[in-house]
Amino acid sequence: MSRYFPLTREVFWRQAACIVGPKEGQGPLAPFFDRIEKDDLLGQTSFEQAEMQLQLQCAQMLLQKENLRPEDISLLLSGDLLNQVVAAGFCARELKIPYLGLYGACSTMAESLMLGSMVLSAGYGTNALCMASSHFSTAERQYRFPLEMGTQRPPSAQWTVTGAGAALISTVLPSPLVITGVTPGRVIDLGITDANHMGAAMAPAAADTLEAHFRDSHTKPSDYDRIITGDLGQIGSDLVCEMLHEKGYDIAPVHMDCGVEIFRGMQLGSGGSGCGCCAVTLAGFIRNQFMEGTLKRILFTATGALLSPTTTQQGESIPSIAHAVVIERRQSC
Amino acid sequence: MSRYFPLTREVFWRQAACIVGPKEGQGPLAPFFDRIEKDDLLGQTSFEQAEMQLQLQCAQMLLQKENLRPEDISLLLSGDLLNQVVAAGFCARELKIPYLGLYGACSTMAESLMLGSMVLSAGYGTNALCMASSHFSTAERQYRFPLEMGTQRPPSAQWTVTGAGAALISTVLPSPLVITGVTPGRVIDLGITDANHMGAAMAPAAADTLEAHFRDSHTKPSDYDRIITGDLGQIGSDLVCEMLHEKGYDIAPVHMDCGVEIFRGMQLGSGGSGCGCCAVTLAGFIRNQFMEGTLKRILFTATGALLSPTTTQQGESIPSIAHAVVIERRQSC
Numbered sequence: 114m115s116r117y118f119p120l121t122r123e124v125f126w127r128q129a130a131c132i133v134g135p136k137e138g139q140g141p142l143a144p145f146f147d148r149i150e151k152d153d154l155l156g157q158t159s160f161e162q163a164e165m166q167l168q169l170q171c172a173q174m175l176l177q178k179e180n181l182r183p184e185d186i187s188l189l190l191s192g193d194l195l196n197q198v199v200a201a202g203f204c205a206r207e208l209k210i211p212y213l214g215l216y217g218a219c220s221t222m223a224e225s226l227m228l229g230s231m232v233l234s235a236g237y238g239t240n241a242l243c244m245a246s247s248h249f250s251t252a253e254r255q256y257r258f259p260l261e262m263g264t265q266r267p268p269s270a271q272w273t274v275t276g277a278g279a280a281l282i283s284t285v286l287p288s289p290l291v292i293t294g295v296t297p298g299r300v301i302d303l304g305i306t307d308a309n310h311m312g313a314a315m316a317p318a319a320a321d322t323l324e325a326h327f328r329d330s331h332t333k334p335s336d337y338d339r340i341i342t343g344d345l346g347q348i349g350s351d352l353v354c355e356m357l358h359e360k361g362y363d364i365a366p367v368h369m370d371c372g373v374e375i376f377r378g379m380q381l382g383s384g385g386s387g388c389g390c391c392a393v394t395l396a397g398f399i400r401n402q403f404m405e406g407t408l409k410r411i412l413f414t415a416t417g418a419l420l421s422p423t424t425t426q427q428g429e430s431i432p433s434i435a436h437a438v439v440i441e442r443r444q445s446c
Numbered sequence: 447m448s449r450y451f452p453l454t455r456e457v458f459w460r461q462a463a464c465i466v467g468p469k470e471g472q473g474p475l476a477p478f479f480d481r482i483e484k485d486d487l488l489g490q491t492s493f494e495q496a497e498m499q500l501q502l503q504c505a506q507m508l509l510q511k512e513n514l515r516p517e518d519i520s521l522l523l524s525g526d527l528l529n530q531v532v533a534a535g536f537c538a539r540e541l542k543i544p545y546l547g548l549y550g551a552c553s554t555m556a557e558s559l560m561l562g563s564m565v566l567s568a569g570y571g572t573n574a575l576c577m578a579s580s581h582f583s584t585a586e587r588q589y590r591f592p593l594e595m596g597t598q599r600p601p602s603a604q605w606t607v608t609g610a611g612a613a614l615i616s617t618v619l620p621s622p623l624v625i626t627g628v629t630p631g632r633v634i635d636l637g638i639t640d641a642n643h644m645g646a647a648m649a650p651a652a653a654d655t656l657e658a659h660f661r662d663s664h665t666k667p668s669d670y671d672r673i674i675t676g677d678l679g680q681i682g683s684d685l686v687c688e689m690l691h692e693k694g695y696d697i698a699p700v701h702m703d704c705g706v707e708i709f710r711g712m713q714l715g716s717g718g719s720g721c722g723c724c725a726v727t728l729a730g731f732i733r734n735q736f737m738e739g740t741l742k743r744i745l746f747t748a749t750g751a752l753l754s755p756t757t758t759q760q761g762e763s764i765p766s767i768a769h770a771v772v773i774e775r776r777q778s779c
Binding site: 114116118121158159161162184185187188192194195196197198199202203205206209210211212213214215216217218224228231232234235236237238239255297298299300301302419420421422423424427429432434 | 447449451454491492494495517518520521525527528529530531532535536538539542543544545546547548549550551557561564565567568569570571572588630631632633634635752753754755756757760762765767
């Protein structure tokens with residue numbers, strides 16, 4: 114059975130928006146973010162509320178760019194890393210758009226683009242808003258240790274991105290950028306138990322999805338200008354290239370990892386992570402490269418580690434997933 | 447813009463399976479469950495692992511009923527209440543079916559049927575497995591207090607169902623039962639802050655979705671043999687009937703609530719709750735009523751409270767959602 118689904122009707126990637134925190138604003142992708150917050154609390158009293166604001170303000174910015182109202186959007190597909198996915202849920206409360214809550218950990222942006230484009234291509238609704246966020250301070254509190262402890266991090270650890278990224282996809286608002294196919298991921302777990310080694314845990318899931326994608330879509334790595342994973346970091350990136358090389362696919366010449374790029378040169382362990390990492394990299398840097406004409410066809414393959422603090426404490430290993438979305442530029446922008 | 451989407455192609459509800467815990471097995475719906483566990487740990491060392499087993503064994507039972515292998519299933523759409531949706535994620539690891547993680551709190555079963563049928567109707571895959579679970583002991587630990595405290599519960603509190611329910615939907619395996627349309631919900635929050643008063647928090651979301659559904663599908667309550675909410679409990683059920691009455695819709699004669707039915711007569715506060723509640727009621731009791739010929743057309747409207755313990759501690763109110771799915775019997779079973 115083919116795991117790749119070419120869309121029955123192309124779905125336009127009409128618009129994007131992204132907001133990041135101060136640290137992301139010091140990184141090399143800073144020129145491509147719509148807004149860089151100076152205060153990672155966004156004037157709120159808790160980091161959780163700050164993350165809700167990231168999503169809400171990002172969605173509002175996206176609507177504003179297209180002069181649309183929430184009523185013009187058929188579906189909101191979004192998620193985050195928080196327990197009970199509250200940043201997305203509370204943001205949906207403010208927007209009042211019919212809402213589908215997703216949980217794919219750091220793969221959520223790809224999951225939302227995938228499901229959103231499948232549903233729109235079938236004629237259910239016309240515009241969908243796909244979004245994901247993460248926040249360094251909510252994620253640290255939840256997955257690792259309270260910030261106040263000042264715990265030392267091993268070099269393999271990744272740094273959760275503070276940011277929200279959103280994409281407006283549509284069947285009625287044209288754009289040269291289109292989503293043409295998707296490959297949903299399976300959950301893969303090769304037994305990594307170290308929550309500071311996410312890249313190694315997630316690389317096998319990325320390799321599994323990419324292999325299925327190449328096989329079932331009858332494409333090869335060189336058919337893409339860029340194969341973009343997120344967020345494997347440096348260690349996981351090396352691993353996924355190696356694993357696919359063994360299967361006969363050489364992705365290294367076109368591979369890019371959002372976790373590596375967002376903090377490149379910043380000495381933040383193995384790179385960035387969190388649902389927000391590839392969401393803001395896609396909405397900012399990658400969209401810009403499409404618009405500039407540098408990219409014509411990419412395979413966006415966000416990865417997620419499906420652990421919880423409880424499963425880690427109970428000695429479980431880290432199951433991971435990766436979903437792949439093909440995005441193409443149809444004509445000059 | 448219409449919030450109701452009639453499916454472009456009817457999707458068959460081919461098969462169902464459900465497994466519950468001991469307490470659910472003492473309730474009035476016991477004859478309709480496929481399996482009643484004697485031990486709510488299912489032989490595992492933690493309640494979280496027990497909940498993963500509930501999902502896994504339920505999915506395996508479903509496949510066995512149809513003599514299918516995991517490879518025959520295009521997509522698994524599932525979720526639960528646990529932090530980072532780990533019961534669903536870890537179950538997906540064992541099944542190795544391409545997986546879409548969902549979070550809709552107790553509305554998850556409706557969200558998975560809705561998304562699954564939209565995606566299949568568009569021709570993406572042929573068979574999908576839609577599933578949700580909850581476990582009393584994982585939910586109490588997470589949302590309220592450790593069981594060991596023996597905290598007293600107010601009469602308005604609901605009792606989380608221990609159970610998993612799954613549905614096999616298909617475009618190639620025929621069945622007299624078909625899904626014909628869906629109405630995704632918006633997040634509604636009228637300001638209830640008491641996590642022991644979920645029914646009151648969720649009733650406005652159910653009323654919002656039902657009103658939109660009747661309006662946009664040009665149907666009225668009496669067009670359905672049963673309008674099934676879950677899990678409003680007794681208090682929320684009274685409220686949703688009242689709220690819709692004020693809007694001119696009298697659902698009381700055909701209304702049924704999964705949370706009320708599953709523990710009817712058992713003095714468990716306001717009734718059952720948890721993703722598993724309407725999942726097992728749908729897969730067990732309701733499917734049986736369809737098969738017996740008692741039901742011909744239902745509106746399955748699962749409700750979810752999108753709070754987390756953190757948002758409650760931070761003084762937030764409880765945003766809620768409800769998704770509606772129309773299920774019909776096309777010919778005699």
